[in-house]
Amino acid sequence: MSAQQTNGSQHSTSANGSAAADNVLLDVKNLQKWFPITAGFFRRTIGHVKAVDDISFQVLQGETVGLVGESGCGKTTAGRCILRAYDLTGGQVLFQDHDGKMVDLGPLNNNEMKPYRQQVRMIFQDPFNSLNPRMPVSDIVGDPLKINKVAAGKELEDRVAALLARVGLRPEYMRRYPHAFSGGERQRIGIARALALDPRLVVADEAVSALDVSVRAQILNLIKDLQEEFNLTYLFVSHDLSVIEYICDRVVVMYVGKIVEVAETEELFAQPFHPYTEALLSAVPNPDPRMRQQKSRIVLEGDVADPANPPSGCYFHPRCRYVQDQCSLETPELREIAPGHYAACHFAEELTLTGVTASGELG
């Protein structure tokens, strides 16, 4: 599976016709989103938070791509750009239309975006705040169908009932309001709403992060089942590496607005090529007390860099245990280190980094 770094073609139709390209549902190219930092009475711009700074990756039809990284690294911002909840500062968000053409969603206005808002849907992190408390569940789930004139009356009600049943909720409860449901149930409602319009791409931003352990497994299983059933493609944003490992086919690791590594899940976890990925993996607590001694936890010094004022060269260099002189001077490009495995580190080939073996041991 290819990641990106394709031919750099800038046109908005995929002309090269290769099998891989046909398969690409979402092609994010050099995406940038900077937020201005203003000061003073005239709100003069004195700098920018480079929340997302030149990232490129692809999502293939039917796969689940994980976007992982620490708080503030730009995951949500990237997701919101793809949904066009934000205007882009730069780059392209190419989406494969029904007829196979790649359309750049970047420059589209609200009206032009309409058909794509049905095809690209979002599941939110917070099941408590993302549902309108004054709407009964039937409206929350049914509104997208009504607004887009997909169904009305009895048919609408039937479709809502079927959707609710599919996500494991009792259709009888559809007259109830969100407050009457638990966190896990609200997340199911959110999923039903996202699925109402038969979307092709679902962006799930921390969709299970707020849920309790025992309910999280239910929702993760549901998300997996629905993918098979409806041939869904997911961009799954999460900071939780064990969840990412379970649900994703491929993983994109971000650090301070940039992509530092992209690979298939197995590869990324077994053999990371970027020191930041290695540190992330080692920081995840292992739920087995017998692993305590074996484990050499890499404790990173200091904090995540500030995206308004990132360090020179490799953004990770102030915290990297393998840092060399070159690292503070030159910014490493994202390069293909092994087939389909990309990393942005000057020394990716030389370093022998520690991943997680399939038994759960670090090795």
Added chain:
Amino acid sequence: MDTPVLIEIKNLKTHFFLDEGTVQAVNGVDFTIHQHKTLCVVGESGCGKSVTARSILQIVDQPGRIVEGEILYHRPDRLSGVGLSEDLPSPNGAGGSSSTEIIDLAALDPRGREIREIRGQDISMIFQEPMTSLSPIHTVGNQITEAIKLHTDMLDDEADEHAIELLRRVGIPRPAERLETYPFELSGGMRQRVMIAMALSCNPALLIADEPTTAVDVTTQAQILELLEELQDDFGMAIMLITHDLGVVAEMADDVVVMYLGQVAERGDVESIFHDPKHPYTQALLKSIPRLGVSRTMQRLDSIRGMVPDPYNRPTGCMFGPRCDHFMPGRCDAINPPAIQLGDGREVHCLLYEDE
């Protein structure tokens, strides 16, 4: 192996009296915290972890109160009578302090002098969101020195020095300069460190940490957990660590208490809880978590069906009954399982073990 007992909680019940009804947030909890050891309390949100912790310090929010039970604090000698060591770090000598004084914290007046003396000096607490315990309008230095001066007879200069030493100890770079900063100028991880510094300012016998890493990133979590381990080695305090993350439990705990809906499901040493769990809830919980390195090969996670019942609709009999695969009709819905001792300090609340 076992160090002397520090806190013994017996049949603790803390309820909230609301218009809608009574929430039995903590409903008959027993466990023991040993000196210098780490006890992890694990369970899903709303199971009563925080209320248990707040009961120990008598800081339960209105309209809640302890309605039954004992919280016996075996006060180590060095703390009986005030006067704290000014040196830092000052390990308080493992096992050396035979406890003399036993105080039932549950019986103290929440606003009385005794519990106020114990708070901060004997037992201190850190929270999930540091800003709830740090004041936004005072400098970091001010807040730490105030905490120090409240419980010791240190003078301004001494307190300042002690504060700098503490900040250095919790890994804050350029600690002297940091005295002048305000909490909002610090990152989440740094704030958490400041809060830990404050909590340790009087060298407490017990540090209660309520989800101290839930709101921070994994790499910051690794820093904080490592720090807590180091500080425990240096200061020798016991830690009661509250978390819903089984990974954190496995890395930190000596002993574990698994809670469900206001009650203890089971407790024991960390090795047994993870490798020989007895309670169906613990067993199911351990199966339902995605594990790094393992989950990529799994098609599906085992999940626990249903959800935690809401506090006004507690099941009859066993709290876990409606979700339990071993549910025995006529028994599990009739009897609230008592504590069953399995030896080696293990205890389970499940009727499957009744005849053992």
